[in-house]
Amino acid sequence: MKRLPKSSSPGKTASKVASRDLPVRELTDLDAFYALGGLTRAVRVAGRVRRKKTPEASADELRIRAATPRKAANGVEWLPVPGWELPWLWAGFSTRKGGVSRAYCADDAPGEMNLGFTTADDRAAVEANRRLLAEAVTGDSVTPVTVVRQFHSNLVVLAGSGEAARERPRKADGIFTREHGFLIGVQVADCIPVLVVDRRKKIVAAIHAGWRGTVQRIVESSIGQMQMEFGCRPSDLIAAIGPGIGPCCYAVGEEVVSEFNSQFAYADSLFHEVYDEEPVRLRYPMLFLTQRAPGHSPIGPQIHLDLVEANRRQLVAAGLKAKAIQVVGGCTMCQPELFFSHRGSRGHAGRMMAVVGIRGTGKRS
């Protein structure tokens, strides 16, 4: 069989190059032949195998809408969910702005809202920040915040109001409750936080979805558990996807691509080929010419994963209507002044929190 040529220009997709060099009919026949065996033609670009369907995009095209926070009286800047002004509900996503943490800022900068017990930060500062977040979202700093010990799983736990008093949080990546008077939360610094609310039965969930949790369908399994435990109907659910690393910035390796391909029929729609877009490089390409052979340019394509879309698809697969899903916006890497980013700061990052809860202190109505 004729070998497909290597990409000779970093600005072209492999499939464009291939179709230039091979008659279209021959390629169509080849694809049809492959399809008989359930296969998709792949090409090799810069030494890596690509499925031909991965669409090309620029980071700019993939960039998601920036988030605009609300500033609470205590100085905490946080993101409420538009349209979620239900009288019984608390919900929101924190940013790094506000707070008393000094672990991740310059000496002369104001304190920050690290909400995770990281090794770099003081426990007292994190505890103070959690009280500030509770105050910003619920109006009362003593509202307990219940978290889980996250480990990139698809494990979801049901929390009761006594949960915050536990010595150690339980291990899980999703938490849900029908009891009121406290917040449940997940911690993130690039991973995608998802909040799910049953408007009719008044049940709330917070989910931590990095690529590993997403590929293990943490969102689908959380909703499945809400259905099993309380008979939640997907048509009564609303969901909000908070700030995480966007498709503009989230370059991933081949192992991530193949994990998604093995799990989701729609995996193709979650990946894009993105070329280096440094403006100087694009403007003066001659300055960056090297002696490398064609196809080995350092400006090679990277595969970017859209984790926001991946989790939106899981919400839809679980039965939510598309219009019941809010993408709050913001990329943790594109807005470093507003968000902590694990990848953006090479691992030295604080944690933000997505919280949700049911108002009230008395008997559940």
Ligand SMILES: [Zn+2]
């Ligand atoms: Zn970005």
